[in-house]
Amino acid sequence: MLESKTYNREEPMIMHVDLNSAFASIEQQARPLLRGQPIAIVNRRTEYTAIVTASYEAKAMGVKVGMKFIEAARLAPGLLAVESDPSKYRFVYKKLMAILNDYSSDVVMKSIDEGVIDFHQLAIRRPLIDIGYEIKNRLKDEVGCAMRCNVGIGTNRFLAKTAAGLHKPDGLDIIRADNLREVYKSLKLTDLTGIAQQTEKRLNAVGIFKPLEFLDASSETLQRMVFKSICGSQWYLRLRGFETDDREITTKTVGRQYVLEKRDLARHDILTRLHNLCESVGFRLRGQNKVARGIYVYAKTIDHKYWHACRTYELPFYSDKAINALAQQLFSKAPDKIKEIGLHCYNLSSNQDKQLSLFGDYLAREEHLTRAIDEINNRYGDRTIHSANTLEATRFIKQKIPFGSTRYL
């Protein structure tokens, strides 16, 4: 067992690169007149839409991600809403990925605006600080002069990400064994990636209020009293700079949600929007070469109630038609006065593991038809072919960039 003062003393070999306020910076890059202005990226042009990203100028005025635009505009007079533009963000994501891939073969993009480079396998070593500054310059040269990124270097992924968050925007920091305690001293528990309010409460309950106290807690305390699982000993190692997060994350669910454009939509219209979401989920599911055996639908009402229904099936499904039929069936018991709907498919398995069925001919026809539609949509653009039932809903439900995942980029 490691002693509490034992930190990982190896040379830091992990670099975390994070675009600063990514979507807002990209819009400010594209539109020079917006540079230095408070702007908010939104998914819809309504006052009640939530803010996806805010520029640093807007953040300095108190605007936060997730806030409604109308509330943010009160805090930041002159705040400008810019509708998100996925193709632009995808372009910059690919540029960033190409830059990072020039330095190591071991690059993992954690989301649309951040990537991690592992330098362990590299035979020729250059100081990582030099590489960090070079990446910053290349981003300006290869995307545009307004682009900035934070670079963090550490002995594990957690410390590299923590370092990347120390001096925003445009910082470059290293966390090693000898400045580890100094860095933790300057942070709050919720500044640590993976510690949100619930975990903070659990830590507080055993007398841990600061990151340094978290660091000094024994592995046994964390495992038995705080996390009550192996997560405790993982946190013990993670905080000391030992790698615990170098693993591939598998897709467990595929889903989508939609906040209805009007609060008084007729039931039939809500069902067409649900159908549209089913098509979107089906396309993503098949894009991952997966089939599902479970489906979950939910609705949020205007009086803040949450309703859901789910069901697991013996036979797998993957076609838009099947997903929609199952979702509509479950949704028949949904309440009235709905403001948001969503669904996700779960119990995913590989498309190759499908079980043979007595209805082989019917299933083969469905598979061929679905594949043909997907090929057309892939070639000629998303939703070139879709159900006539979703024609009207398509005017409202747009394809948006998922922030936390790079699976669908």
Place this chain on the structure above:
Amino acid sequence: MNDELFLNERIKVVAVFGEGLNPCRPVRFKRPNGQEIAVTEIGLRHPKAKGKKTVHIFDVTDGQADYRLELDSESLVWHLTIEADHAGI
């Protein structure tokens, strides 16, 4: 709240083809109403798929307003699709 005006104007463009970050640089364009605009900066150039076609999108400014120009890579026709005047809102 938002300062973008969506357009679909076919425009005449003077562009320079060279090297660097933007090998194709629109430097001046003329709108159907006769207004001539000199591009002072290209903010971002990115490709976008429209069906099986690729359209090159140029977000540019003349220092007074931001504009979006689109070059159809198949027909080589330019369109002005957005005009945004932040000072005017």
